[in-house]
Amino acid sequence: MKENNTNSTELNESNIPTKIYLSEDEMPKQWYNLRAFMKTKHAPFLNPGTMQPCTAEELEHVFCKELVSQELNQTDEMIDIPEGIREFYKMYRPSPLVRAYCLEKKLGTPAHIYYKMEGNNTSGSHKLNSAVAQAYYAKEEGLTSLTTETGAGQWGTALSMACSFYDLDLSVYMVKVSSEQKPYRKAVMQTYGANVIPSPSDTTTVGRKILAENPGTGGSLGCAISEAIEVALSKENCRYVLGSVLDHVVLHQSIIGQECKIALDKYGVKPDMIIGCAGGGSNLGGLIAPYMSDKINGKNNIDFIAVEPASCPSLTRGKFAYDFGDTGRTTPLMKMYTLGCGFMPSANHAGGLRYHGMSPILSQLYHDGYMRAVSVEQSAVFDAAVKFARCEGILPAPESAHAIRVAVDEALKCKETGEAKTILFGLTGTGYFDMAAYTKYLSGEMSDYIPTDEDLVPGFETLIYPEEK
DSSP: OOOOOTTOTTTOTTOOOSEEOOOGGGSOSEEEOHHHHOSSOOOOOBOTTTOSBOOHHHHTTTSOHHHHHHHTOOSOSEEEOOHHHHHHHTTTOSOOEEEOHHHHHHHTOSOEEEEEEOOOSTTOBTTHHHHHHHHHHHHHHTOOEEEEEESSSHHHHHHHHHHHHTTOEEEEEEEHHHHHHOHHHHHHHHHTTOEEEEESOSSSHHHHHHHHHSTTOOOOHHHHHHHHHHHHHHSTTEEEOOSSSSHHHHHHHHHHHHHHHHHHHHTTOOOSEEEEEOSSSHHHHHHHHHHHHHHHTTSOOOEEEEEEETTSOHHHHOEEEEEESSTTSOSOEEEEEESOTTOOOOTTOOSSOOOSSOOHHHHHHHHTTSOEEEEEOHHHHHHHHHHHHHHHSOOBOHHHHHHHHHHHHHHHHHHHHTOOOEEEEEEOBBOTTOHHHHHHHHTTOOOOOOOOHHHHHHHHTTOSSSSOO
C-alpha cells in the first residue's frame, strides 16, 4: 500500500509530493460555469409537445427552482457556493491530487501522471459533490422528498447520504442488473434511509410497460429515470434530481477541476492531457472546466479525452440529435450525442457507464472539436484496474478504470516516443462495492460485447431527429 514517497529521491526526482493537499481555506468558494465560456452554446431543451424551448416554469414541475435557475444560466461565469454546502464539503474536501510515481515506474514511462482522488467519502465517488447541493436546495425550497435513479449505485449512495443529512425522504430506482451485481450498495442506501427499487419495476406505469415490452431486461438508466420522474410528478412536495448529464450537475462537479488547477499551479505543472470516464459526463465536465475555458480562449492546447465503454458508445458511435433523456419519453428533448432513448445496454456490461446519451455541454464541445473520445472494452478496463491497484494501492471503480486504461495507453505511447507528457485523469471513485465484476474478470468469466451497427438501429429509430438539424 503506497503512502507517501516524498523521501525517495528515486521516485520524487521532481520534488513534487506524492499527495498534494489543499487547506480548507483554499477550497473554491464558487462553482465554475463552463457553459458561460462556450463560444457555441448547446441547443436549448425543447418541450416535446410544443417543440419550443422549455421555460423555467415548465422545468420547475420536475426540478427544484434553484437548480432550474442554474440549468438555464449561460452567462454567469462563476456561481457562489452557499456556505451551508461549503460546510458539508469540508467533511471530505478538498480531495487529494496524487502523483502516480509508482505507476510511472511500473510502466517505465517518462510521462508524469496525476490523478484526482474523489473516493474519500462513504459514497466512494465524486457524486456527493452534486448530491449535497441538490439536497440543500430542495430543503431550502421546503420540499420533503426526492426521487432519483442510479446505475452503479454511486449516485444513489451519495444522494441517500445527503438526504439523510437534510432530513429528506428518498426513493431510488436502481438499474436492475446493477442492483443484482451490487447488493451491498443497496444496503448502504438503506442504511441512510433510502427506499431502493430495482428498475424496471412494477411500481410505476412506465416500469410495467417496459417490462411487458422487454421481458427479462436488466434495465437501463433511461428506464430508471422514467420511473423516478413518474413518481416525482405524482407526489406532493416532491421533485426529481439527476446525478449526471445536466448543466447544473456539471456546474457542481467543477469543484474537482478547480482544486486540480490550484494544486498543480502551486508547482507550476501544466497538463498536456486530461482524461476522464464518460457516462453522462458530469465528472469529466467538472474535471476539465477551468482548463477547457482556457482552451476555448486559445490559452492552452490540452488534449481532452472522454473515455466510454465499447458496449455503450454514445460519443464514438452515437448521433448528434435531439432525444429524450429517458426510455419512457417523459423528459424534455435534449440536443446531445445519443444512441437513442430506446437503446438497451448489454446485460454483461459491468460498469456504471450505461446511459444512452451524453451531457449537452460535452456533446457540443466534442462536436466543435475541443475534445476527442475513445471507447474501450471492459476486459481491457479491468486489466488496467488490477494493474493500478497493485502498484498504487487503490482499488478503482470500474467507471474510473476506463480513464486509467487510456491514461496507461497514453503513458506507454510516451515510452515509445520519449515524450515526458503530463497526464491528469479523474479517479472518480473506489471499487469496493464492485467485487462481483472483479471476481468475473479474475476468474476469466468476463466477456466483451461491442454492439454491431444493426444492434444500434432500434435505438436510433427512437430519435425525434435522426440526423443533425
